[in-house]
Amino acid sequence: MSMENLFAKIDRIAGGSKAGLIVPAEGLAHPKTKRAFAWITGLLAFELVLGVGAVVFAVIIARAGEPVPFAVWMRTVVVLGMTATLFYFFWRSTKGYYWGYQRLRLFAQIFR
Secondary structure, three states: OOHHHHHHHHHHHHHHHHOOOEOOHHHHHOHHHHHHHHHHHHHHHHHHHHHHHHHHHHHHHHHOOOOOOHHHHHHHHHHHHHHHHHHHHHHHHHOOEHHHHHHHHHHHHHHO
């Protein structure tokens, strides 16, 4: 199975009935859209660095012999999982998939 087939299946699950709806190219080329995508890229990169930093910090504490509660490990995994999901939604948004943009906005409202 090619990667695009895999992504199409994921898109169908994540996007539902609007999985195939694509925004016109001029909408993606609009300066406001590009500026918004640049901001989102920066925010997601910051969130990724923060999440990885939390995992590294927990590992350092654990290797020093201090107990790290299960809740800390669970939270770091959940934050990194959410970040990966947001990256996928964002990536599909930049390809013009309207559902990716919808999911990105929805998750941004939920996580706020």
